[in-house]
Amino acid sequence: MIMAAAMILLPTQAAAAKTVAIVPFKINADKDMNYLRDGVADMLSSRLHKAGEVEVLNRQAVEKALPPAAAAMTEESARELARRAGADFVLFGSITAIGNSISMDAKMVDAAGARPTMSFFEQSEDAGGIISKINAMAAEINREMFGRAAAARPGAAAPPAAAAQPPAVPDAQAHPEKMFRQRGGLGGEEGGSPFVSEEGGRVISPQFWKSASFKQLFNGIALGDVDGDGKIETLILTPEKILLFRYDQQRFHQVTEIADFSGKYCVGIDVADINGNGIPEIFVTSMPLSRKMMNSFVVEWDGKAFKTIADNLSYYFRVVDLPARGRLLIGQEHRSGNPFTGRISEMIWRNGRYEADTEIRAGASNALGLTIAEILEKGTETAAAYDSFDRIRIFEGGGQELWRSADQYGGSTLFYSGTITDQGEIENPIYFPMRLLTARAGKEQKSVLLAVKNFDIAGRKLGKFRSFSESQVIAFFWDGLGLSPEWKTRKFSGYIRDFAVGDFNNDGSEEIVCAVVLDEGRVVTTTPKSTVIVFEMIK
Secondary structure, eight states: OOHHHHHHHHHHHHTTOEEEEEEEOEEOSSOTTTHHHHHHHHHHHHOOOOOOTTEEEEEHHHHSSSSSSSOOOOOHHHHHHHHHHHOEEEEEEEEETTTTTTEEEEEEETTSSSOHHHHHHHESSSGGGGHHHHHHHHHHHHHHHHOOOOOOOOOOOOOOOOOOOOOOOOOSOOGGGGGSSOOOOOOOOOTTTOOOOOOOOOEEEEEEEEEEOOOOOOEEEEEESSSSSSSSSSEEEESSSSEEEEEETTTEEEEEOOOOTEEEEEEEEEEEOOOOSSOOEEEEEEEEETSSSSEEEEEESSSSSEEEEEEEEEEEEEEEEEEETTEEEEEEEOOTTTTTOOOOOEEEEETTTEEEEEEOOOOOGGGGGGGEEEEEETTTTTTEEEOOTTOEEEEEETTTTTEEEOOOOOOOOOOEEOOOOOTOOOOEEEOOOOEEEEEEEETTTTTEEEEEEETTTTTTTTOOOOOEEEEEEEEEEOSSSEEEEEEEEOOOEEEEEEEEEEEESSSSSSSSEEEEEEOOSSTOOOOOEEEEEEEOOOO
């Protein structure tokens, strides 16, 4: 009996995952580069982690085990840290910046001393190459310490030599790492649009209401009377379900939960009565867990329960609200490889299904970051959309670009999983754009474009790695040459994942309602945390 038990236990023990403690790297630089400290640690953590084989301790556990003295980390102190934290390996090192060059030195210490300490070194000529160097370092650590082969980079024939060409305008299909390698404005296009600085706009501190914090990751938010009771509900989208809330009698309470979305990862939600039966449908943009396709769906109240009325739709959905035509459904056909391609159309209910109708020409855009509004003048519909670099673009009716912002706005960590292109990568995120909204303001009911600006801790210098710490809402108006800020809220902690405009509290007035992520819970053992913040609409 004892021998049988031992035979059962031995395979479990042999398969026990190794644990790694990553110590925040020391920064040696004559300028503030502390944003690299957390960024490098998080990127190495995601690349070393492998479920069931290698677990990376969360940052809080490592910091708690660090000795109080600020002495430099040595092999001996690393083993002491491993004992305190319960880790099998400790990775520590430094990042040195001299001019534009950045180098990383690291050591991996085996706490038990069974293997000699391994040293790793990578150097980049500028910040633009740091991601690839982190990938290379992670691949070498995985190979040397854990016997894991790196994903091979797809081969490509070298391009033929060509005469020097002027820098190209970044396009939607460019690799995400290039986001911070191509700096400056987007001038130089043939028939280039006028670019203006978006600095300005009065800073306001409107009255706001904040909900309690939820131990959920909010991916989207929408408003609408989806159960036909005459009151507006707040629909909060998490990765796997819809939470239905209502603000009533000074209380924000949950009405119900719609959750039967197995095998889906939900990234967008909208509400509109498109099939014309008097009950608004709930449109959810979703992907399989692989994040490489689309399997969106539509839910509707049938008088007794919420039922799925359309499923596995290969579309990105967004609803826009126009003064003359009401709520319209915008859909974009999914095309494999990149969410910024695919035909975008107004969609209608026909023959018992949702079908693409009039095409919307808005360059290389994604429907999640597109709206139609009377931006230029009343009575004239204009498309506004983010490009893949989070710059706002304005298009005339025929699809010709009229204006593009010099600054980046929006900023989301929701992504489509692109093809792996670099050794050591575990995924190649192509980030979705955020929502753009429109509203009427002032006595003249001037149309304003509402956008969010999320502030990245690294100032968007780390390309694929994103970590947002603050956020604000900005209202733009068309001044004849481009979009100019009318007003912006003060910055607040956390970042806006999605936002909506509507009568949140059923008092007859519209508010700006934001789904705010306080902690995304990306590190193993941490819990996501989100909240809802509501601003009075600025007149």
